[in-house]
Amino acid sequence: MTQRITKAVIPAAGLGTRFLPATKAMPKEMLPVVDKPAIQYVVEEAVAAGLTDVLVVTGRNKNALENHFDRVAELEATLARKGDTVKLEKVNESTGLADMHYVRQGDPLGLGHAVSRARMHVGDEPFAVLLGDDLIDARDELLTKMLAEQVERDASIVALLEVDPDSIHLYGAAAVEATGDPDVVRVTGLVEKPAKEDAPSNYAVIGRYVLKPEVFGVLARTAPGKGGEIQLTDALMTMAEDVEGTGGVYGVVFRGRRYDTGDKLDYIKAVIQLAADRDDLGTDLKTWLAEYTSTFEAD
Numbered sequence: 001m002t003q004r005i006t007k008a009v010i011p012a013a014g015l016g017t018r019f020l021p022a023t024k025a026m027p028k029e030m031l032p033v034v035d036k037p038a039i040q041y042v043v044e045e046a047v048a049a050g051l052t053d054v055l056v057v058t059g060r061n062k063n064a065l066e067n068h069f070d071r072v073a074e075l076e077a078t079l080a081r082k083g084d085t086v087k088l089e090k091v092n093e094s095t096g097l098a099d100m101h102y103v104r105q106g107d108p109l110g111l112g113h114a115v116s117r118a119r120m121h122v123g124d125e126p127f128a129v130l131l132g133d134d135l136i137d138a139r140d141e142l143l144t145k146m147l148a149e150q151v152e153r154d155a156s157i158v159a160l161l162e163v164d165p166d167s168i169h170l171y172g173a174a175a176v177e178a179t180g181d182p183d184v185v186r187v188t189g190l191v192e193k194p195a196k197e198d199a200p201s202n203y204a205v206i207g208r209y210v211l212k213p214e215v216f217g218v219l220a221r222t223a224p225g226k227g228g229e230i231q232l233t234d235a236l237m238t239m240a241e242d243v244e245g246t247g248g249v250y251g252v253v254f255r256g257r258r259y260d261t262g263d264k265l266d267y268i269k270a271v272i273q274l275a276a277d278r279d280d281l282g283t284d285l286k287t288w289l290a291e292y293t294s295t296f297e298a299d
């Protein structure tokens with residue numbers, strides 16, 4: 001009998017140096033994407049897939065994250081007194097969303113190390129990992145499919161996106177072979193951030209994983225890799241070989257909408273794309289954007 005997966009882990013201990021000075025005193029996960037902090041989208045995605053127990057791996061300077069998912073009595077009372085139910089609802093959106101837990105990473109030794117900090121909380125169950133830099137459009141199912149594949153195959157699952165070969169050096173890259181399902185591949189190898197000529201394919205690992213708990217033991221034995229950090233990709237490579245009976249690794253190929261908020265240009269694009277889709281902002285924003293971009297040719 002396989003039990004239902006309920007736990008999500010969100011590594012959020014990074015320093016966010018690409019966004020300095022905005023991230024000098026504020027976690028990068030709190031940067032607003034339109035009007036919501038990036039991490040709220042990620043928690044909402046986890047909850048929509050049925051993962052209501054969320055562990056955030058944090059570090060120094062991250063108190064705002066915890067505050068965001070907690071009650072804020074004074075603000076709530078003020079809005080209630082004014083009868084401003086619309087704003088009150090917005091305040092409360094993140095409060096009751098999930099059962100939130102926090103653990104500090106301590107030493108910044110890499111993504112694999114951050115995930116290994118979840119061991120006590122997760123215990124002996126499969127669990128999901130969601131990286132905050134990747135936002136998946138709520139209309140495009142990914143995590144639900146990954147969770148179903150995990151149960152079906154009793155393996156660990158990564159999310160794969162076909163990227164331009166010129167961008168593969170920014171990701172973990174997967175060597176894959178076909179299965180009977182066109183949306184699922186078996187992962188036979190993984191390389192963290194390879195040079196274009198060394199990449200086994202243009203299948204990039206994007207920031208969603210559903211992992212078997214055996215990953216913790218493997219991570220504990222994984223030596224520092226690329227950048228001197230303990231890489232989750234390296235641990236998954238070991239699991240893909242299935243030498244220790246860890247069930248292997250499969251990739252769900254994602255063909256939907258993904259917004260990268262990990263660097264400045266992509267972040268700006270994400271804000272514009274998501275705002276353009278919104279009922280309250282889209283029409284005016286698109287009208288303005290069309291006018292604005294029409295001035296570019298004259299430059």
Ligand code: G1P
Pocket residue numbers: 111131133134170171172173192193204205206207231232233262
């Ligand atoms: C991490 C992983 C990488 C993966 C990427 C997805 O890298 O190490 O394998 O492809 O997330 O966003 P980071 O972007 O944190 O450097």
